[in-house]
Amino acid sequence: MLIDALQCGEFDREAFEALHKGGYTCVTPTLGFWEGTLESMDAIGHWRDMERENSDLIRIVYKADDIRECEKDGKVGILLGYQNTNLLEDRIRFVELFADMGVRVLQLTYNNQNELGGSCYEEEDSGLSRFGREVVREMARAGILVDCSHTGDRTTLHAIEHSPKPIAVTHANPASVFPHKRNRSDDVLHALAETGGVIGCAAYRNITPADACATIRGFAELVARTVEIAGVDHVGIGTDYSYKGDDKFRDWMRKGRWTRSVQYGAGSPKAPGAVAKPEWLPGPERLGDLAGGLKEVGFSDEEVGKIMGGNWLRLYETVFG
Amino acid sequence: MLIDALQCGEFDREAFEALHKGGYTCVTPTLGFWEGTLESMDAIGHWRDMERENSDLIRIVYKADDIRECEKDGKVGILLGYQNTNLLEDRIRFVELFADMGVRVLQLTYNNQNELGGSCYEEEDSGLSRFGREVVREMARAGILVDCSHTGDRTTLHAIEHSPKPIAVTHANPASVFPHKRNRSDDVLHALAETGGVIGCAAYRNITPADACATIRGFAELVARTVEIAGVDHVGIGTDYSYKGDDKFRDWMRKGRWTRSVQYGAGSPKAPGAVAKPEWLPGPERLGDLAGGLKEVGFSDEEVGKIMGGNWLRLYETVFG
Numbered sequence: 001m002l003i004d005a006l007q008c009g010e011f012d013r014e015a016f017e018a019l020h021k022g023g024y025t026c027v028t029p030t031l032g033f034w035e036g037t038l039e040s041m042d043a044i045g046h047w048r049d050m051e052r053e054n055s056d057l058i059r060i061v062y063k064a065d066d067i068r069e070c071e072k073d074g075k076v077g078i079l080l081g082y083q084n085t086n087l088l089e090d091r092i093r094f095v096e097l098f099a100d101m102g103v104r105v106l107q108l109t110y111n112n113q114n115e116l117g118g119s120c121y122e123e124e125d126s127g128l129s130r131f132g133r134e135v136v137r138e139m140a141r142a143g144i145l146v147d148c149s150h151t152g153d154r155t156t157l158h159a160i161e162h163s164p165k166p167i168a169v170t171h172a173n174p175a176s177v178f179p180h181k182r183n184r185s186d187d188v189l190h191a192l193a194e195t196g197g198v199i200g201c202a203a204y205r206n207i208t209p210a211d212a213c214a215t216i217r218g219f220a221e222l223v224a225r226t227v228e229i230a231g232v233d234h235v236g237i238g239t240d241y242s243y244k245g246d247d248k249f250r251d252w253m254r255k256g257r258w259t260r261s262v263q264y265g266a267g268s269p270k271a272p273g274a275v276a277k278p279e280w281l282p283g284p285e286r287l288g289d290l291a292g293g294l295k296e297v298g299f300s301d302e303e304v305g306k307i308m309g310g311n312w313l314r315l316y317e318t319v320f321g
Numbered sequence: 322m323l324i325d326a327l328q329c330g331e332f333d334r335e336a337f338e339a340l341h342k343g344g345y346t347c348v349t350p351t352l353g354f355w356e357g358t359l360e361s362m363d364a365i366g367h368w369r370d371m372e373r374e375n376s377d378l379i380r381i382v383y384k385a386d387d388i389r390e391c392e393k394d395g396k397v398g399i400l401l402g403y404q405n406t407n408l409l410e411d412r413i414r415f416v417e418l419f420a421d422m423g424v425r426v427l428q429l430t431y432n433n434q435n436e437l438g439g440s441c442y443e444e445e446d447s448g449l450s451r452f453g454r455e456v457v458r459e460m461a462r463a464g465i466l467v468d469c470s471h472t473g474d475r476t477t478l479h480a481i482e483h484s485p486k487p488i489a490v491t492h493a494n495p496a497s498v499f500p501h502k503r504n505r506s507d508d509v510l511h512a513l514a515e516t517g518g519v520i521g522c523a524a525y526r527n528i529t530p531a532d533a534c535a536t537i538r539g540f541a542e543l544v545a546r547t548v549e550i551a552g553v554d555h556v557g558i559g560t561d562y563s564y565k566g567d568d569k570f571r572d573w574m575r576k577g578r579w580t581r582s583v584q585y586g587a588g589s590p591k592a593p594g595a596v597a598k599p600e601w602l603p604g605p606e607r608l609g610d611l612a613g614g615l616k617e618v619g620f621s622d623e624e625v626g627k628i629m630g631g632n633w634l635r636l637y638e639t640v641f642g
Contacts (some may be wrong), residue, residue, distance in 0.1 A: 037358065037359055037362070038358055038359070038410065041358070041412075041414075041415060041418055042412070042414070044414075044418060045412065045414025045415065045417075045418065046414075048414065048417065049414070089359065091362075091363070091366065093362075093363065093365075093366025093367075093369065093370070094362060094366065096366075096369065097362055097365060097366065097422050100421045100422050100423070101418050101421045101422065102421070
């Protein structure tokens with residue numbers, strides 16, 4: 001069982017072959033960042049077409065048992081998720097409609113404040129708004145996982161408080177290990193763990209320690225430090241691995257339609273553009289090797305199984321029902 | 322088993338109580354006439370809310386077995402349908418997404434030509450367009466019933482030819498019995514029947530003989546004449562019964578956003594507005610009495626069962642899978 005709770009970029013058959021070769025059981029691609037209802041439905045349609053055209057390699061998954069079947073059948077499960085909630089266009093009713101269409105993960109906010117709450121990059125994190133509280137409850141009812149990876153710490157704590165089900169931070173690291181706005185405070189990680197949630201350690205250079213980018217052992221050590229904070233039942237992997245993201249794609253991620261100014265996302269004026277992939281993860285095929293690294297730093301076989309996918313599967317089962 | 326394949330107007334608890342009292346097993350309300358994707362999703366959301374608020378009376382049904390359960394449980398099954406295909410906004414991919422959201426019936430065109438084909442009111446019926454052929458095939462694959470009640474005869478014949486599954490004319494009468502653009506030719510009814518389709522006899526004064534509006538026996542005779550054309554396995558009921566349709570609602574049905582001029586729909590300058598309900602069907606509660614009328618005009622118990630709902634159920638089972 002190998003689950004990566006967040007990847008992005010432009011997926012194609014080459015990516016599916018790499019994921020298949022790498023032994024992935026399930027991966028959550030990013031179907032959108034800023035898109036409204038129609039464009040978000042277009043993205044589902046695109047993934048349905050890709051599923052039909054690559055049915056020897058991938059399968060869109062809707063519940064935990066589908067993922068177990070993928071493990072048995074040697075297919076890569078695709079869990080449909082978005083890094084924003086613009087697809088709702090302010091309608092509480094659309095939560096269950098998108099669940100019906102197969103959406104299973106929604107990040108409450110991307111890089112900017114929206115109707116639901118505050119982002120990690122806002123000067124002031126509003127916390128979870130009135131609509132945000134409604135949506136978090138409705139997502140629990142409809143079986144969609146709340147993701148707070150780019151969401152501000154305050155809004156994340158509110159989401160944990162208001163969600164009747166455990167939530168996730170699918171792709172971030174502890175800010176106490178690598179200080180960055182995109183990483184989450186120990187307070188958040190404690191609250192997340194206490195309510196049964198999971199954080200996915202990210203392998204994206206802008207938010208990941210240099211050692212954890214350099215070697216598998218370094219990344220395993222990052223995981224170990226995260227486990228010290230959140231506990232071994234509450235840590236998984238969410239690489240934030242990106243396929244073929246060119247300048248246009250990165251501009252869309254960072255600027256959407258909301259600004260004319262330069263935006264760096266998790267980067268900075270010193271690292272404005274694409275950053276190198278981690279040395280140990282030049283392509284997605286290598287992620288499975290992390291199991292060995294985790295054993296090296298002292299995790300038992302059972303613990304390795306939890307981190308490599310078991311914890312996500314448990315959370316998915318709890319949330320998707 | 323009592324199935325009405327088409328009603329319209331503004332449904333509320335009062336309507337559901339009347340349907341429940343009348344012993345309806347299943348009814349197809351009209352969720353939209355001209356609405357695009359977003360507004361059509363709003364309508365599904367509205368019906369989900371009405372289902373939750375009136376769960377003692379109604380239940381949205383998705384397959385034939387749901388309707389059988391409604392019969393057993395004394396609930397009114399609600400089959401979600403639209404009288405147009407504007408909700409697709411030109412996207413073949415949206416057919417299966419609306420199927421996922423529970424849509425089970427789509428009329429190819431309403432009163433005007435659209436991207437799919439020609440309407441019964443157009444001077445020239447284009448026949449089924451290139452996109453129309455794609456959609457008809459995709460609807461069969463996704464399990465949505467093709468309805469051609471307002472569609473032109475030529476387009477209807479093409480739909481019958483191109484659909485891999487039988488189709489429906491949910492609410493119209495034979496034009497050979499009551500000449501009107503909204504009623505269908507014998508050629509259409511023969512082709513419909515040969516491919517396993519069903520026509521629902523309508524009880525809407527503008528398109529229904531005066532005798533069939535006056536008494537149950539008169540309506541039973543209309544059904545008998547329709548059976549003479551299409552055969553007893555291919556005739557059901559689709560009253561076109563309308564709830565609380567005020568001038569504003571009727572204007573929306575007839576004019577949408579496409580014209581500033583006066584439009585009469587199935588009416589005429591002589592009958593421009595609301596027409597009286599049939600004398601025997603002042604409210605929906607009375608429809609069940611038609612079974613007696615059908616026996617009076619010579620139908621056997623088995624045949625009455627087919628006409629009152631069995632034929633629709635068979636068609637639904639074939640199309641929804």
